[in-house]
Amino acid sequence: MKIKEHILKKLNEATYKGNLGFEEMVKFWNKAKKEDLQAMNKILSKPKPSFDEFKELIRKVVGIELE
Numbered sequence: 797m798k799i800k801e802h803i804l805k806k807l808n809e810a811t812y813k814g815n816l817g818f819e820e821m822v823k824f825w826n827k828a829k830k831e832d833l834q835a836m837n838k839i840l841s842k843p844k845p846s847f848d849e850f851k852e853l854i855r856k857v858v859g860i861e862l863e
Contacts, residue, residue, distance in 0.1 A: 798837060823858045832857050 828836070832853065839849045855861050 820854055820858060820860055823860070824854055828857050 824832075824836070835853055836850075839845050839853065
């Protein structure tokens with residue numbers, strides 16, 4: 797599943813520790829290089845995606861440390 801499809805179909809905004817908002821994903825899409833997008837697709841394609849891997853990739857690309 798592509799990143800955009802995952803966000804639009806499966807990610808519901810909620811308030812909780814470690815929440816990832818829409819703004820961070822937009823920033824990711826705007827700054828990500830091709831290899832970053834491929835890495836995100838790989839993370840999200842796993843049967844049980846790792847939130848830690850997800851957060852680390854967001855931090856690397858966007859520079860925002862998620863809780």
